[in-house]
Amino acid sequence: MARISNYSTVTLWNTKIKQALKQNQLHKPLILFSQMKQLGIQPDNLTFPFVAKACGELRNLNNSEIIHTHVVKSPYRSDKYVQTSLLDMYVKCCSIDCAYKLFDEMSERDVASWNVMLSGFCQMGFWSRVVGLFSEMRLGGVEADSITIIGLVQLGCLVRDVRFVSSVHCLGMVVGVEVDVKIGNTLIASYAKCGDWDSAEKVFDGIGFDCLTVVSWNSLIAGCAYVGKSVESIGLYRMMLSHGYRPDGGTILNLLTLCDQDGALNCGKSIHSHGIKVGCNKDMSVLNTLISMYSKTGDVRSARNIFDAIKEKTRVSWNAIIGCYAERGDLDEAMALFRSMEASGHKPDLVTALYIISGSGKIGALETGRWIHSYVVLNKFHSNLVVSNALIGMYAKCGCMTLAREIFNTMHEKSIVSWTTIISGYALHGELKEALDHFELMLELGLTPNHVTFLSVLQACNHAGNLNKGWEYFYLMAIVYNLSPEIEHYSCMADLLGRRGKLKEAVEFVQNMRIRPDAGIWGALLSACKIHRNIEIGLYAAERLLAIEPQVGAPYVEMANIYASVGRWDGVSKMRTMMKNNQVTKYPGQSVVQVNGKTHTFTVEGRCHTADVLIYETLDGLNLQLQEKFDSAFIEEMVFLP
Template identity: 30%
Template sequence: MTSKSTAKTLVKTFLRTPHSLKTKFQAKQLLAQFLKTQPYSPSSTSILISVYSNFNLLHPSLFLFNSLNSPPLLAWKSIIKCYANSGHFLNSLTSFVQMRSFGIYPDPNMFPLVLKACVFLKNLRLGESIHGCIIRLGLDFDLFTGNALLNMYAKFQSLQPNGGRKVFAFNVFDGMPKSDELCGTSAQEKGASIIQLESMTKVLEMMPIRDVVSWNTVIAGNAQNGMYEEALRMVREMGNANMKPDSFTLSSVLPIFAEYVDAIKGKEIHGYAIRHWFDSDCYIASSLIDMYANCARIEDSCSVFNLLSKRDDISWNSIIAACVQNGVFDEGLKLFRQMLTAKVKPRDVTFSSIMPACAYLTTLHLGKQLHGYIIRGGFNDNMFIASSLVDMYAKCGNIKAARWIFDQMEHHDMVSWTAIIMGYALHGHAHDALLLFKQMEMDGFKPNYVSYIAVFTACSHAGLTDEAWRYFNSMSRNHGIKPGLEHYAAMADLLGRAGKLEEAYKFIGSMHIAPTGSIWSTLLSACRVHKNLELAEKVANEIFKVDPENVGAYVLMSNMYAAARRWKDAAKMRIFMRKKGIRKEPACSWIEVKNRVHTFISGDKSHPLYDRIFEALKDLLEQIEREGYIPDTNEDFHDVDEEQKKYMIFSHSERLALAFGIISTPAGTTIRITKNIRVCVDCHTAIKLISKVVQREIIVRDNSRFHHFKDGKCSCRDYW
């Protein structure tokens, strides 16, 4: 036998069993032998095209397809598939229409391909037309075609409610040429062919055969579009149809209970997952972690994660985000380090999850380390991560670094604009914040709900009352944004800081939504600052109506009564707090020195360097007294003598942290301190003078804003 006849036999064998070809190289060799030994017959050429389409070899497929004068169904099907799988979706649809113009009827396996193309081209109208074609050809009963239709409608998010459900009206042939390119029916028939489907659920009901994929597609589509009750109903119907939910079903349903904050129902799904061995699936575990986190059950989230034998990047990212979301920032950072130790590569979502932890804990050193990871990982061009960096640097007290990151961004979005505006607002640079807000508008960005919070914060911290009113009025008039609680709180805070207490009281009373205890507390703080005890009592009564356990209100009233020497009333407040089991949040400050965070509580003597800290404080006190410092003991509500009050102020947490920072860092180093509650008046005065005598910049972040102390002055201009 000659080599030519051997090659010919081999080609015939492969054409009879094309699935025996395992590699692209083998497929290309087959083409070479085919061109040498075989005549161009439509059937053999079509088989070869199908081989190439399976390997996504577009150019050889086109070469063979174009050699056919009248391509048969297999050739059309293969070229449509090859176009779709290669990402040439428009060509895929064009070929489908051309095939119909040749009078060739599609088989069911073609429709999932062309419906996929409609999804990627975001052309719902064409998808609806193809759906009409499927019905006209009687192929809507095919399982795979039905699943493809369900998937298409899910991807187009077609389940928005319209009186409970959206009605889809498919005028299948509206706008199509008179010659029937798709189905071969007359124009009159096409015009009459209007199919109305109430939802994807209707498509499912019309399918005589349904598999798990069919049910999952509808359940996921309903869940993703907020139709939670419908999704849960479909899960029950799925069970009634003797279909067992799989891991995809569970991962679709769990976010519903996260949205409803229903941990009990979520636990039922968790139990089902355990009984059916789905709990070791990383996707299910991640969904469970997210669900428990949203229900504020972080212990359960950690339990799910700890029981995983294998952890992928999704499960790591889920547990880190869960911890940060629930305020367990230290644990989130610890897990991030463990993730790196486990050689799991961080992704963009990892950094956007962990960055708020650095921002909250003001761990600038770790923030800089994360920034290094981001640069080395090539994520620095990611707009969302860059915005997170802006936020982190601003909240860690380095507004210059935040601005540098912002200016380096090639493009900005609302998140990045809002982050930098809020950064400047918190640092007391109101005019910079408002200039950026105007620049944002000039760049074509429409202000949103959050950006106005940043603007009002800036105005509040700088006492810009008139500007704030202009922005408040323009918010709804020019941009259609209805004021929310945060906007009202910022305006009330502004009026209170400016001493316009009665105006603030009337403003809160005129809100179109019921004021919360938090908003009234803002005014109560202003009453304390401006020593208006009469109004404070009225405001406190409003607070206790809506929030009877508001700790801050009891503490503030105790302080105000003590300052007014109304000791009996102050004692009543303390007794009432004890009876209700209400405890004041202890004042706490922390400072990062040599990559370690040191925490101080007022009056705490437990730090190993306390003796040195105490001596440093005594020395600082002597120095600032020479600068004219006189202790202000009015804010302490205890009925004790002045000397004891002086000692209590002397040992406030921010002063302990400051003294430790001074003795632990080189001269001239900027000191950054974070405090969990408002800096008191006396500490504010003392730190201003300390910044002058030690010739250092001291940045203190309290629960309201940043204070930049330098040369005896503060960036807040004593307005906080």
């Protein structure tokens, strides 16, 4: 009798727990679990997976460990379903070591447990362990299923390796997993994100009209939006509607990613209102993406309004709003929200930490940076690839190359991003030799540099004033690596030429570019003209700059400075009049730095910081040293000239 009563009671509790999970009330399962323990009701092989799921979703390691202990004490300790759910729980909490220990000790492992372990290594960025584990799995006679294939395709997509994606595609067919619509959908988005649009369309066409789902269309739109084809994405969306498909949250979400930069606010707003029309404004993922969209387009108020209006905020909602402030350099507000997130019972996770790390780097807040670093270590996120990369970048930006290097050297696995980050760190500090040594070492290890890596190398050359090395790598990129230079690479070279006083060559270089020059490149030339007091080329650059951005004050001021530096006061007043006539106002640029938890603001040419005259004395000293360093770099390069 007692057993029957326990059975029906457990079922009742399980239903309650399941319902709470479904409604995204993630704290409830744990409360219910402890209540039933108090009442003496024994949880069963369904209770544990549900509660484990909640712990995983909450990224709460402490609770996860408690649940694990309960499982060990229960009769279900060797149940493979229960064990797999624990595995997933640890993976979600970033405790890859705990997960692997559990996995290693499992007596019976099926394809689901392998899949969880694979996704765990994938999430940590341990690519070679994913590949190793996969071959181990096949050697052990466990057949891959569609979820394995989907996971591997996503890995290929993550590392942007189209060859990897297509080999997994073939493998999927060889292994005998029928290429079902879910694999197809993943392949569409992955091929597109790796830049292989033809293959993406081929997979889409191959699915067959009867099997196509909304998700297939979503994947195609996502891929299209990812590579920045906004017009085509909207076209695909129209086509989807005309074929009678009803958009879901995912569709709106993918369209929203089209509006990820300043100036795209109107586009974002219209998609938002369209989302409301098709009834997706209650969808949590849409709401969270809306926060990000408004944040990225610069409308902080709207982002905050949406966040404040969400009743049941999720971890992702908190992350989105914290990211909003951190990305804009408002670290104080981001940290305040971080505390509120903790107070609300949501544990800040890896993504929260990433936002705080990058925000700290952005404004040079070393103290907050160090604090979040310790938080990351405490919560065992530190061995994650993305987190390590972010930490390296943060320390480099805060001026601590020693710490940046220490993290770099002790990393579990390094990606092209890790190498690029350390190179750009050295570039930032003007350490050309270190930057180039790391670049060469990276090549020796067989990694292929991409356009960002080359940009960092060029910036290192630029900051060190080494024109010869600059040309060397500019051509290496184009000829050996077949990467056509982008506007940033051209800008960097033009800047380098200009700073070295080769203004005529710089202008010719810009005129012969394969891309249309932008405001940045003319601005770089203009400031080079300021350094070398060249009115003729300065005026040429200023004219081009004003043709692109007529309402920006900087070119007038720069030109006025050039005139002033050679005593042409007529020119100075001409510029002032032009500014007045064109109703242009110039806001002085500012820089921000955090010291002892206090944020200090500095204005261009301003000497009004209240702290100390010492600051300005030090700055003057630094300027002198910089001048000397620049001169010696110039001499150094002269020695190498034929």
